[in-house]
Amino acid sequence: MENKNFIIIAVVVVIIAVLGVIFATGMLNNNDGNKITQTTPFKTDFMEGSFAGKVDLVNDSEKFMHSYEDKENKITYNISTVDDSNALMDIYYIQGVMNPEKRNFNGQDWNIYFTQAVEGNDTNSTDTMNIVICQAQGEKQGYLIYMIIDSKSKVNATQNTYGESYTNFVEPLLKSLTLKESKNVPKINEEFGLTEDQFAEQMELVNQVKAGNTSALQQQEEATAG
Numbered sequence: 001m002e003n004k005n006f007i008i009i010a011v012v013v014v015i016i017a018v019l020g021v022i023f024a025t026g027m028l029n030n031n032d033g034n035k036i037t038q039t040t041p042f043k044t045d046f047m048e049g050s051f052a053g054k055v056d057l058v059n060d061s062e063k064f065m066h067s068y069e070d071k072e073n074k075i076t077y078n079i080s081t082v083d084d085s086n087a088l089m090d091i092y093y094i095q096g097v098m099n100p101e102k103r104n105f106n107g108q109d110w111n112i113y114f115t116q117a118v119e120g121n122d123t124n125s126t127d128t129m130n131i132v133i134c135q136a137q138g139e140k141q142g143y144l145i146y147m148i149i150d151s152k153s154k155v156n157a158t159q160n161t162y163g164e165s166y167t168n169f170v171e172p173l174l175k176s177l178t179l180k181e182s183k184n185v186p187k188i189n190e191e192f193g194l195t196e197d198q199f200a201e202q203m204e205l206v207n208q209v210k211a212g213n214t215s216a217l218q219q220q221e222e223a224t225a226g
Contacts, residue, residue, distance in 0.1 A: 039172075055070045067079075082188045083140070112161065147169065
């Protein structure tokens with residue numbers, strides 16, 4: 001099997017961290033408990049709503065991926081859409097991003113994941129970014145929001161739906177959203193540089209691992225190395 005076919009497993013660890021580097025609005029509560037009421041509206045071809053706090057657009061060079069930054073709270077928001085966001089989350093699953101909280105806002109089901117990533121490329125670094133991933137799959141396309149909280153952020157980034165990062169930032173954002181159907185949505189296999197058949201092979205491996213066949217991943221590595 002070509003090495004290229006193994007790209008999903010090899011690079012998925014890096015994806016979340018890279019999103020934070022490439023691509024961030026309103027305020028609710030600051031550290032002294034004072035209520036902050038400012039919000040920042042945003043609008044794209046596939047999604048619109050309001051961030052909590054003062055947030056600035058920092059990257060919209062791609063039609064289906066945009067990045068916003070809350071400089072005061074050191075938070076970056078990356079929003080994107082692909083045809084099959086469920087497949088992407090299945091890939092993340094085998095890297096430990098699992099067991100989402102489930103919520104429904106405005107008739108749309110959302111999966112909310114909490115994870116972490118080391119800042120930069122230093123695996124020995126103690127600077128850890130907290131990440132909240134919100135994912136929803138519509139009939140024809142999926143929607144993704146990555147909230148990346150800098151290690152120096154003053155926001156309490158508890159890894160559950162009871163912490164400040166969720167209650168003061170994520171939930172208000174999700175409640176404000178209107179999702180739109182788009183044309184020419186990026187295909188998930190193309191995002192990984194694979195053909196549909198190659199991607200299907202990798203998803204079969206992912207599904208085996210999710211089903212408990214953890215040896216499938218080792219077998220794939222050995223086949224690739226051989």
